Amino acid sequence: MPVFRNSTAALLAAVLCFPASRALAQQQEGPGACALPDSIAVEGHARISADQVRSDAELATGVALNFKSIQRAIRQLYATGNFSDVKVVCRVHDGPPILASIVVQVVERPILGDIEVVGADRVSGRTLKDKIELLIGRPIDAALVAKTKQRIDSIYEAAGFYLARVTVDTTVMGERSKVTFRVDEGRRLAVSGVNVLGLQSLAPADVVATMKTKPEGFLWFRKGEFDEDTFAGDLTERVPEFLARQGFIDGVVERDTLIVDRERGKGLVELSVREGPRYSIGAFEALGNRRFSSEEIQRLYPFQPQAISLTDRAKSLLRRRGPSLPPNTFDQSRWDDATRKVQTAYSNEGYIYARVRPIVDRDTTAGKHVANLRWEIEEGQPAIVNRVEIIGNDHTVESCIRNALLIVPGDVFNQDRLVRSYQNIANLGFFETPVPNPDTRPDSTGDVDIIFRVKEKQTGNVNFGASAGQGLGVGGFIGLQQPNLFGRCKSGSLNWNFGRFQNNFQLSYTDPQIRLSQVSGTVSAYRTQNRFQGIGGFSNFNGGFGQPIQTGMSLQLGFPVPQSPYTRLFLSYGLESVRYGSSGFLGDIRSQFTGSNIRSYVGATVGYDTRIDLPFASAGGQRTFTAQFNGLGGTSRFQRYSLDLSNFATLTQIGGSKPGSQPIKIVAGVKVRSGAVIGDAGAFRFTQQFNMGGVQFGEPLRGYPEFSITPDGFVPDASSNQQAFNNPGAAFFSSTAELGVRLNSSFYVNTFVDAGNVYRRVQQFDPSRLFRGAGIGLSTVTPLGPLGLDWAYGFDRIDNFGRKKPAWQLHFRLGGQSF
Numbered sequence: 001m002p003v004f005r006n007s008t009a010a011l012l013a014a015v016l017c018f019p020a021s022r023a024l025a026q027q028q029e030g031p032g033a034c035a036l037p038d039s040i041a042v043e044g045h046a047r048i049s050a051d052q053v054r055s056d057a058e059l060a061t062g063v064a065l066n067f068k069s070i071q072r073a074i075r076q077l078y079a080t081g082n083f084s085d086v087k088v089v090c091r092v093h094d095g096p097p098i099l100a101s102i103v104v105q106v107v108e109r110p111i112l113g114d115i116e117v118v119g120a121d122r123v124s125g126r127t128l129k130d131k132i133e134l135l136i137g138r139p140i141d142a143a144l145v146a147k148t149k150q151r152i153d154s155i156y157e158a159a160g161f162y163l164a165r166v167t168v169d170t171t172v173m174g175e176r177s178k179v180t181f182r183v184d185e186g187r188r189l190a191v192s193g194v195n196v197l198g199l200q201s202l203a204p205a206d207v208v209a210t211m212k213t214k215p216e217g218f219l220w221f222r223k224g225e226f227d228e229d230t231f232a233g234d235l236t237e238r239v240p241e242f243l244a245r246q247g248f249i250d251g252v253v254e255r256d257t258l259i260v261d262r263e264r265g266k267g268l269v270e271l272s273v274r275e276g277p278r279y280s281i282g283a284f285e286a287l288g289n290r291r292f293s294s295e296e297i298q299r300l301y302p303f304q305p306q307a308i309s310l311t312d313r314a315k316s317l318l319r320r321r322g323p324s325l326p327p328n329t330f331d332q333s334r335w336d337d338a339t340r341k342v343q344t345a346y347s348n349e350g351y352i353y354a355r356v357r358p359i360v361d362r363d364t365t366a367g368k369h370v371a372n373l374r375w376e377i378e379e380g381q382p383a384i385v386n387r388v389e390i391i392g393n394d395h396t397v398e399s400c401i402r403n404a405l406l407i408v409p410g411d412v413f414n415q416d417r418l419v420r421s422y423q424n425i426a427n428l429g430f431f432e433t434p435v436p437n438p439d440t441r442p443d444s445t446g447d448v449d450i451i452f453r454v455k456e457k458q459t460g461n462v463n464f465g466a467s468a469g470q471g472l473g474v475g476g477f478i479g480l481q482q483p484n485l486f487g488r489c490k491s492g493s494l495n496w497n498f499g500r501f502q503n504n505f506q507l508s509y510t511d512p513q514i515r516l517s518q519v520s521g522t523v524s525a526y527r528t529q530n531r532f533q534g535i536g537g538f539s540n541f542n543g544g545f546g547q548p549i550q551t552g553m554s555l556q557l558g559f560p561v562p563q564s565p566y567t568r569l570f571l572s573y574g575l576e577s578v579r580y581g582s583s584g585f586l587g588d589i590r591s592q593f594t595g596s597n598i599r600s601y602v603g604a605t606v607g608y609d610t611r612i613d614l615p616f617a618s619a620g621g622q623r624t625f626t627a628q629f630n631g632l633g634g635t636s637r638f639q640r641y642s643l644d645l646s647n648f649a650t651l652t653q654i655g656g657s658k659p660g661s662q663p664i665k666i667v668a669g670v671k672v673r674s675g676a677v678i679g680d681a682g683a684f685r686f687t688q689q690f691n692m693g694g695v696q697f698g699e700p701l702r703g704y705p706e707f708s709i710t711p712d713g714f715v716p717d718a719s720s721n722q723q724a725f726n727n728p729g730a731a732f733f734s735s736t737a738e739l740g741v742r743l744n745s746s747f748y749v750n751t752f753v754d755a756g757n758v759y760r761r762v763q764q765f766d767p768s769r770l771f772r773g774a775g776i777g778l779s780t781v782t783p784l785g786p787l788g789l790d791w792a793y794g795f796d797r798i799d800n801f802g803r804k805k806p807a808w809q810l811h812f813r814l815g816g817q818s819f
Contacts, residue, residue, distance in 0.1 A: 033100035034090040035065050044106045048082055053104055056080050065102070077106065081139050084109045109139035113176025117152075119183035123159060128152055128181070140170070140177060152181060158228045162189040162260050162267065188225040190216045192266040198254070198273045202246060210242040213269060226258070226267050235271075243275065244332030246325060249360065249371065250276030279330045282363060282370035288377035291349060297375070300345065302331075302338040330371040335360070342375060350382030350412035352440070352448060383413045386447040392454040396430050400489035401454070403513055404428060406565050413440075413448055420565075423612040425452060430484050432457045433745050434662055459484045489513070504528040520558035520568075527551045550687070552576030561606075570605040575634075578683055597683035598634035603627060611648065615786055616740070616748040616779065618665045621647040630679075630688075638679030640688055646671040665742040667750075673699070676731040676762045689728035692758045693718065695790065695811045699732050701756045703773025703794030703809050711760035714771060716800050729758030733767050746781040754792070771796045779813075788813035 040059050042050035054060070057073035070088055077086045085107035093099045112134055117125045131151040134144055149166050156164035163186035171178045193215050196204035208214065211234040216224025235253050243251030255272040286297045298304075325331075339358040346354040359374040388409055390401050402408075404424035406417040418438060426435045431454040439451040460482035476498055483491040490511045497504040508524035528550045554574035561567040577598045604627050610620035624644040631637035647670050653663040681688045691698030692709035701709055708718035710727040733756060740750030755770040775792030790811040799805040 033092055033098050034102070036100075037061055037065065037090070037102040038093075038099040039101045041101055041103045042106065043103055045108060047108055047111075048106075053077065053106060057104060059102060059104070073104075077104070081141060082106075082108060084142070109141070110170075110172065110177040111175065112136050112138055112140045112179060113173050114178040116178065116180045117183065118180055119185065122161065122185055123155055128155065128183075131155065132181075134179065140179065145179065149181065152183065156183075156185065159188075161185055161187070162226070163187060163262055163265050187265060188223075188227075189260065189267045190265060191224040191226050192216065192261075192268055194269045194271070196271050196273055198275075200275055201248075201278065202243075202275065207239060207242065207271075207273065210238050212238065226269075231256075231258075231269070239271070239273070241333060243273070245334075247278040247280070247329040247331070248275045249279055249330065249332055249362075252276075277364070277369040278326070279362065279369045279371040280326075280328045281330050282361075282372040284373045286375040286377065288379065289375075291351060291379055292345065297342065300338055300341050302334040303328075303373075330360075332360075335373065339375070342377075344415055346377075346379065347413070347415035348417075350384070350414065351379050352383045352413050352415075352442075353380040353446070354378060355380075381446060383442070384447045385409050385411045385413055385450060386443055386445075387449045389449065389451045390454065391451060392431075393456065395456050395487040396454075396484060396489070397487050399516060400484075400487070400513070401425060401428070401452075403489070403518075407450065418450065420610075422452070425454065427612065427614050428484075428489065429614070430457065430459055430489075431455055502529065518560045522556045522558075523554070525553040548578060548580050548686070550576060550578045564608075566610050567606065567608045570603075570607065572603040572605070572628075573601070574603070575600050576684075578687070580683075596635060599630045599636040599684055600632040600634040601628050601630040602632060603629065611646075613665075613742065613745065615781065616667075616742050616745070617646075617648045617669070618650045618667045618742050619648055621645075630681075630684075636680070636682045636684055638677055638681050638688070640675070640677050642673070642675040644671075644673050662744045664744075667740045667742055669736075669738045669740065671736040671738075672733075673735075674731075674733045675699075676765075678730075678762060685728055689730055690732040690758050691728050692732060692734070692756055694809075695813050698728075699734055699756065699758070700754075701734060701771060701773060702752070702754050702775055702777075702790050702811055703792035704771065704797065705809065709756070709758055709771055711758055711764070714796060714798055716798060716805070729760055731759040731762045731765050733757060733759075733765065733770070735770075748779045749777070750779075751776050752790075752792075773809075775808075786813070 039061055040054055042053045045053055057077050059065075059069070059073050063069075074086050074088060077083055083106045087105040089103040089105060091101045091103055093101070113136065115129070115132060115134060115136065117128045117132075120128055132148050134140065134148065145168055149168055152166050153164065156162075165184040165186065167182045167184075169180045169182060171180065191213060194204075194208045194211065194213065196207045199207070213226065213231045213234050214224060235256055239253055240251065243249075252274055253271055254274050255270075257270040259268040259270065261267070281303050284301055284303070286294060289297050335358060339356055343354070343356045346352075346356070355378040357376040357378075359376060361372040361374065363370040363372055385407060386409060388402070388405065388407070390398055393401060404427075405421040406424070407414060407421050411417075418440075422435065422438050425431065426433060436453045439453070441449040441451065443449060460480075462480050464476070464478045478494075478496045480492075480494045482493070483489075485492050490509070492509045493507070495504070495506045504527070506524065506526040506528075508522065510520070510522040512520045514521050528548075552575055554572060556570050556572040558568045558570045561569055575598070577596065579597060606623075606625050608621075608623040611617040611622055612619050622644065624642075626640075626642045628640040630639070649668050651666045651668055653665045655663050675690060677689050691707050692701050693704040694700065694706035694708075695702060697706050704714070705718050708715050711729045712727065734754065735756065736752055736754050738750045738752040740748055742748050752775060754773040757766075757770050759765050772795040773792045774795070775790055777788060777790040777792075779786050779788040781787075788811075790813065791808060792811065793806060793808050795806050797805050797807055
């Protein structure tokens, strides 16, 4: 019985379907019986009718069959997608007359009833199902199943899971079948090594160092996991940029290979790099500049001797030093940075449509390789700020936000003032962070509209509870803070701490725009009554320190300084009285301050503040100088001066490129504080002169106990020595250098070095005689304010016999206080 499949030999046999003797006889009489079948039958079908099979095959009786018609019939039946196997059989019936039947034998594909993906963990099942093209209710196509399996493999390879395995199971469920894709994800492919070939001048280790794809290491944090996107960034960005920084501006990665050892789960990366020639710096010129002179443009040219700033020096300590370069080597990254600075300089002057084209002309004549540089500048016309829109402030009034802006309608557009306005809005603390970047929208006249978008957040809080602290015992507290009263940027606070050893009350109110002017005002009133009992052992002498009672009020007005948007002048007046109870150490010296002890004072403060990302500043600086004059009535006449300087710089940042995300910033900071009291502070010497040590009562110096730093030096038993408290200085100096990681707006970790001292008289001021401390700290933001923990080592501590005895000290901070 001849059987016909989709092959040339089988189809030819359809015509020669008789025994040899009969075929030879019929070759003389005409075509064989199989070539002119008597009937066409269908076998193996259940879901598809026989008529439908014959129709799809386009086979009919009375029509001569040949090679092409049989081939077409088989192909068309497969094309319907209903069958997994098709055969065409010719059955010859003996006897006169000789008749033949064509039988089409089919095997129907099962109908797909359900699809399931099992074992997907690191890649979501939804992502995998999106790659499946199988349709439920249609016959299962084995080719599509294999294609889907390949697609799932590709997804895992792109994610770095080269060891993933995908198997397919088919389960019959009644008249339908279920297809299950089972995934064994394995683990990510680990990079065992990176080989860099083709280098002539550079070392392979320097190229690998600039890549993010690195081999696995011995320690746990060097997993060496292979990531397709990271590797693509190495090939297209980081390696070419590194070559260009070394003067090889024609350097390219010619070939990359990943050799996968599936048995060990390792991968070897091989790169073939062509350096090309190293270019040196040639001539430079700037064309088209009219707003800036050639001398001003020349100052922005990067390849000239320049002094290295302190920030650049700090950054160089954290960055890995690359290979040393020959003198006068062209650095593409410096050229690009300088181009951006020129573009920014034009933007700051309102020329936001200016175009600065950096041209690098390669001169290779006479065997040299020189890069001649040129800036081609099209300045255009300066843009004027047409409108400034603020969107999203549902609670905060617009005038309050506009008061923080340094760019207003009618100004010539300035990029720096736009960025600072954005930072000022974020510093208000009324909106969710990070605040979206402002939009600039040019209008038809060439001017520009600026749009700030904000999202309100809950700002006020009420807190109450219990507290316990050294020297103050167990107590309770009630607090109310609202930094955005009535949505008008006014702030108010009420704090009441009460208990057996304390009863402190403070009320303050601040208006940053009195009657919508640029004048700010703060009024505060307070009464503190603390009975210091046993501060680390102070109870050892006559019931502790005693019970001072302070009552006072203050009024402060702030004024803008013309031509200096970051500077304000504050004028203040205050009135305060103090008296001491009869118990404790303070009671023993009460006779020195009999009668009323009142001070009436005026003060002036000049403040300059450019910090951003408060409360954990990541850039900018602060300069504050305060002079206070006591003696407008009252019993005390003295002057008090203080100076506070700080600078912060972001050395590098990680992430934060996606909208709505916050980068992790590595920040360096330097702080310097100093103060002096001239005259006799009298009864106010304990609050107006300077104690140092710890972080709780006096000037902070971490690594040392409270009050332990005196004009006479370090007091080892300050916790039980009344002279430590009774020995404040008339001057102090302290400095701090820190390196921190700002994880987000609410969490900060840092290392620090402190140094400081207090002096009995201003004339004894000597910043070279300092006590040193160093340690680590962490801070977070709570409803009660910044909460911190510092662990510091005091290098210059001694014992009671004067012998060196450095030690660790633990400090707690809550806002400006510790507990």
